[in-house]
Amino acid sequence: MHGKWLKVLVHASTWFAPVLCPIIVYLISSDRDVKRVSLQALVFHVIMAGLIWLSSLLSWVLIGIPFLIVFGLMAFICPIKGILRALNEKEYHYPFTRWAIK
Numbered sequence: 001m002h003g004k005w006l007k008v009l010v011h012a013s014t015w016f017a018p019v020l021c022p023i024i025v026y027l028i029s030s031d032r033d034v035k036r037v038s039l040q041a042l043v044f045h046v047i048m049a050g051l052i053w054l055s056s057l058l059s060w061v062l063i064g065i066p067f068l069i070v071f072g073l074m075a076f077i078c079p080i081k082g083i084l085r086a087l088n089e090k091e092y093h094y095p096f097t098r099w100a101i102k
Helices: 001-013 020-028 032-063 064-087
Strands: none
Touching: 001 020, 001 032, 001 064, 020 032, 032 064
8 A cells, every 4th residue: 555655656746856756766665666666757757858858959840849749748648647557556657668667
């Protein structure tokens, strides 16, 4: 039960501390699943920040605008899906992170 709420916290951290919270939870938790979720969330947040930044740079060429919309929606929707899966005690994998964390 304790791990369930830590997973919810890590998924929800995208709106208040997307880097700091997963690092802290990873360091204080002893549960292997919580550590995996923390690393996935951290990698996802870093990748999405980079993709959104790159898309915003390319927006003057007009090709970046659709990517900016897609990546912005992904950065909003994926953590919500993670929260819902964690509340139902099901496993969730962020996109772009399967290769990084196994």
